[in-house]
Amino acid sequence: MGKKEKASKPVTLGRQMRTLLFAFFSPVLILFCALFTAMISYVSQYTSISHNVTTASEFNQDFKETIDLRMYYYVVGSHYSDGLPIEEVEAAQELASGLLETTTQYESWKAINGVLQLCENLEEKIYLIEATDNYDDRQMQLENNIYVLTELIQEYMYDYLYHEASLLDALQTEMMRNLWLELGLIAVVALALMFLSLRRFLHFANSITKPISDLCARVKSIGSGDLTVQEPIQAQEYEIQTLSDGFEDMVGRLNQLMEQNRMEQTRLRSAELALLQAQINPHFLYNTLDAIVWLIEMEKNEQAVEMVTSLSSFFRSSLSNGQDIISLREEEQHVRSYLEIQQVRYKDILAYEVAIEPELGDYRIPKLTLQPLVENALYHGIKLKRGLGHIRVSVYLEKVDDTDVSAAMIVLKVEDDGAGMDAERLEQVRAALKHEQSIGFGIATVHERIQLMFGAEYGLSIESRQGVGTCVTVRIPPKTE
Secondary structure (H helix, E strand, O other): OOOOOOOOOOEOHHHHHHHHHHHHHHHHHHHHHHHHHHHHHHHHHHHHHHHHHHHHHHHHHHHHHHHHHHHHHHHHOOOOOOOOOHHHHHHHHHHHHHHHHHOOOHHHHHHHHHHHHHHHHHHHHHHHHHHOOOHHHHHHHHHHHHHHHHHHHHHHHHHHHHHHHHHHHHHHHHHHHHHHHHHHHHHHHHHHHHHHHHHHHHHHHHHHHHHHHHHHHHHHHHHOOOOOOOOOOOOOEHHHHHHHHHHHHHHHHHHHHHHHHHHOHHHHHHHHHHHHHHOOOHHHHHHHHHHHHHHHHOOOHHHHHHHHHHHHHHHHHHHHHHOOEEEHHHHHHHHHHHHHHHHHHOOOOEEEEEEEOHHHOOOEEEOOOHHHHHHHHHHHHHOOOOOOEEEEEEEEEEOOOOOOHHHOEEEEEEEEOOOOOOHHHHHHHHHHHHOOOOOOOOHHHHHHHHHHHHOOOOEEEEEEEOOOEEEEEEEEOOOOO
């Protein structure tokens, strides 16, 4: 079947979701990082200047009074004198040096640098008084040097405080202005992102729902008998494109099988059964695709992807390259895909287990032997029971003679703990199997196909108890070709 070249290669749903999330969150994250960085910078500057102002204010409160008073007591020889205030002057020099290192504004730097130089000069004048013995000279130096220098230091410190306070006010004004500008920018960008993301999300949702709606329409046409091969639905998503391609491939192969069946009149009955087992159950597809649409609408995209993947795998297994006899490994994959799909729909009532011995994977069995039995167990057993039900699929080799493998049998069991059947109904089912009558989905078809292929000694057997459950056992010969 010829296909047109696609405009662009489909991508997976998961990749599209990651792209959408990255496109939305990356600019927002960058903006918030920029705002956070700016805020940290402003806060750091504000904290530094505020600390400098506080430190300088505390210094200026009592520096002059303390130095002047202690020097006066020292000069007059008062018993209150504690000696020269060298430590206080050195502490002032250390404080001025620290402020000098953190001061960035020129006028403030010039003022605090003046304080530092005056402190050095003050220290020299204090030592000069210490070296002077004459009382009158000491008094003159106290008034002309010490008092003047402490007054200048105080004035320079006031200048420093004035400039730093002005800088602090300007910084606060600039910070608030920039903060509002950045918040406005973030608001504008966020609105733009929301608008663009909304458009992108709507486009993304439409790119999923429209192809799925087209697939539903296609399935309905297939269900009503239109098996004309059509151009696959074009989708941006890999999973949906694969599903659509699988539909058309399946329809094409079904047409081939139907044409072969028409030509093989001598095997009419067998061909009719093969066609029956290869048919698509439209209701299963409708419900599955509706469930996928529902999952997408509920934004459970990962579950929708898993369900689409399982459905695609289910149809690939159904096709099996047109073969009626497949490996047990392929049959296991097929029934697992079916159970995975049904568990999404019936997660509250369905649990299942598939236990197939790995060494049996190469044995060949009729395609769709297990899936009809599992479906029968679900719809006629589990769904009729209250609460959670279990389906167990197991396959093993039943040996009659350990030395003769050809005498063994492949045993396939489908067990459920559903509603079960009473003794009367069980006898009716067994009688219907014996006389090839319809007794529910797939049971008679599976039994008849196995007997047509392998002989009357093979086929199905059923055990059931009402309220306990049902066990369907299939026996076929162990064949690897």
